[in-house]
Amino acid sequence: MNKNMLYRSIPKVDVLLEDPEIQGLIETYSRDTVVESIHLEMDALRKYIGTCEDEEKAKEQIGNLNMNVRRTVTAMHTPNMRSVINGTGTILHTNLGRAPISQKHMNRIAQIATGYSNLEYNLEAGRRGERYSHFEKLLCKITGAEAAMAVNNNAAAVMLILSSLAKGGEVVVSRGELVEIGGKFRVPDVMEQSGATLVEVGTTNKTHYDDYESAITEETKALLKVHTSNYRIVGFTDTVGIDELIPIAKEHDIPVIEDLGSGVLIDLSKYGITYEPTVQDSIRKGADVVCFSGDKLLGGPQAGIIIGKKKYIDMMKKNQLTRALRIDKFTATALELVLQEYLSEENAIQNIPVLKMITKSYDETVAEAKTFKRMLQRAKLPAAYEVVDCESQIGGGSLPLERIPSAAVAIHPEKISVPELEERMRHLPVPIIPRTVNDTILLDVRTLDKDAMTLAVKQLKEMDILEETSLL
Numbered sequence: 269m270n271k272n273m274l275y276r277s278i279p280k281v282d283v284l285l286e287d288p289e290i291q292g293l294i295e296t297y298s299r300d301t302v303v304e305s306i307h308l309e310m311d312a313l314r315k316y317i318g319t320c321e322d323e324e325k326a327k328e329q330i331g332n333l334n335m336n337v338r339r340t341v342t343a344m345h346t347p348n349m350r351s352v353i354n355g356t357g358t359i360l361h362t363n364l365g366r367a368p369i370s371q372k373h374m375n376r377i378a379q380i381a382t383g384y385s386n387l388e389y390n391l392e393a394g395r396r397g398e399r400y401s402h403f404e405k406l407l408c409k410i411t412g413a414e415a416a417m418a419v420n421n422n423a424a425a426v427m428l429i430l431s432s433l434a435k436g437g438e439v440v441v442s443r444g445e446l447v448e449i450g451g452k453f454r455v456p457d458v459m460e461q462s463g464a465t466l467v468e469v470g471t472t473n474k475t476h477y478d479d480y481e482s483a484i485t486e487e488t489k490a491l492l493k494v495h496t497s498n499y500r501i502v503g504f505t506d507t508v509g510i511d512e513l514i515p516i517a518k519e520h521d522i523p524v525i526e527d528l529g530s531g532v533l534i535d536l537s538k539y540g541i542t543y544e545p546t547v548q549d550s551i552r553k554g555a556d557v558v559c560f561s562g563d564k565l566l567g568g569p570q571a572g573i574i575i576g577k578k579k580y581i582d583m584m585k586k587n588q589l590t591r592a593l594r595i596d597k598f599t600a601t602a603l604e605l606v607l608q609e610y611l612s613e614e615n616a617i618q619n620i621p622v623l624k625m626i627t628k629s630y631d632e633t634v635a636e637a638k639t640f641k642r643m644l645q646r647a648k649l650p651a652a653y654e655v656v657d658c659e660s661q662i663g664g665g666s667l668p669l670e671r672i673p674s675a676a677v678a679i680h681p682e683k684i685s686v687p688e689l690e691e692r693m694r695h696l697p698v699p700i701i702p703r704t705v706n707d708t709i710l711l712d713v714r715t716l717d718k719d720a721m722t723l724a725v726k727q728l729k730e731m732d733i734l735e736e737t738s739l740l
C-alpha cells in the first residue's frame with residue numbers, strides 16, 4: 269500500500285477552505301474555529317494513515333474529512349453544560365443542579381442581568397446602596413428577624429458567621445451535630461478554617477443541658493447548633509433544643525447560632541410531609557443568628573442566607589471575608605423574586621417549582637403518569653409501559669428519611685437491554701436521567717412537568733433509541 273500517495277490525496281488547507289460546505293461552517297461559526305478544526309482533523313488523519321494497514325479504510329477516512337471537521341467545529345460551539353430531564357423523582361438533586369428556578373423569575377433575572385441595574389445604588393438617595401437591600405426587609409418580614417444578608421452558599425454563611433463572631437475563641441457544639449454534609453462540608457473543618465476553636469460536648473447520641481453549661485469558659489464566644497440534615501440518630505437519643513440553649517447563652521452573654529441547612533419557611537406538614545421546624549420557629553425561640561441554603565427547601569438560587577440580631581449581622585457585613593463571599597446580581601435578583609412569593613403561602617406553593625413538586629398529591633402523580641404512558645404509547649415504539657407506584661425523595665440532605673408516595677412510568681424495552689436503554693437515554697440531546705429499581709427503568713413524574721414529558725417522548729421517537737440500531 270502506497271502511503272505517500274494516501275498522504276498526498278489529503279486536500280490542502282487552503283483548498284479545503286474554499287469548499288462550499290466548509291464555507292458554510294465559517295459563516296455559521298467562525299473562521300478561527302473552522303481552521304483549528306481542520307488542523308486537528310488533518311493531524312488525526314495523518315496519524316490514522318500512519319498506522320492503518322487497510323487502504324480502503326484509509327481512503328474512507330480521507331473522504332470523511334469534511335464530516336469530521338463539521339463534527340469538531342460543532343462540538344467546539346456546543347456548551348457542555350445543558351438541560352437534563354430529571355426522572356429520578358429526587359426533587360433537590362445536588363448533581364442535577366438542586367432547585368430549578370421558574371421561567372417567570374428567570375425572564376426577570378435575564379432582564380436585569382443583560383443591562384445595568386440598581387444592584388448597589390440607592391435610587392431614593394442617589395448614592396451608593398447595599399446589595400442586600402433588595403431582599404433584607406422581605407427576609408425580616410417573613411422570618412421575624414431584625415436583619416439579614418446573604419452570601420454565596422450556606423457553607424460560606426457558616427464560615428462567615430464563625431469568623432465574625434468567634435474568631436480566636438471557642439464555640440461549643442454537640443458531638444451529635446459534628447456532621448459531614450455532601451460535598452465535603454464538615455462542621456469541624458469549617459470551624460478550623462474560620463479561626464474558631466471547636467469545643468465538643470456530649471456524646472454521639474446524647475447531649476444534655478449540663479454538657480453545654482460546663483463547657484462554657486472565658487474563651488467561649490458562641491453556642492452552635494447544626495441541623496443534622498442528611499442523617500438521623502434514632503433510638504436512645506437526647507438533644508438540647510434551641511429554647512434550652514438560649515437561657516444558658518444569655519447568662520454568659522454569648523450568642524446562639526443555628527445552622528438550619530435546608531431552612532424551610534412554611535409548615536409542610538399540611539401537605540403530608542413530616543413536620544420540620546421552620547426558620548421562623550428558630551427566630552421566635554430566640555436564636556441570635558440563623559443560616560440556611562437558598563437552593564434547598566427555599567427553592568431559590570444558590571445562596572447562604574443569614575438572619576438574626578442586627579448587631580451580629582452588622583459585624584458580618586463589616587467582615588472583610590464578606591467581600592470574598594458576596595453574591596452577584598443574578599442571585600440578588602432571584603432571591604428577591606423567590607422571597608416575594610413567600611408573602612403568600614399559596615403563591616409560594618404555586619410559583620416555586622421545588623414547593624410545587626413537593627406538594628403534588630399522589631393522586632395528581634397517578635393522573636400525570638397515566639397521561640405520560642398514553643403519550644409514550646402513541647409514539648408506537650418497541651417497548652411496553654406500565655404505571656407503577658414509587659417513592660420520591662426530597663434530596664439535598666433535606667428530610668433524608670422522607671419518602672413521598674408518587675407514581676412513575678416503567679419502560680420495558682423489547683429489543684434492547686435495560687442498561688443499554690439507560691445509557692442511550694443519557695446520551696440524548698437533552699439527556700433523560702431515570703431511576704433504575706430492580707432492573708426496571710422508572711420515570712417518576714413528580715420531577716417531570718408537561719414540557720419535560722413531551723420532550724422525552726419526542727426524543728425517544730426521533731432518536732430511535734429503543735431500536736437495536738439507534739441514530740445516536
Ligand SMILES: *Cc1c(COP(=O)(O)O)cnc(C)c1O
Pocket residue numbers: 421422423424449453494495496497498527528529530560561562563571572664665
Ligand atoms: C446543606 C447544608 C450546608 C451546606 O449548604 P450549601 O448551601 O450547600 O453550601 C451546611 N449546613 C447544613 C446543616 C446543611 O444541611
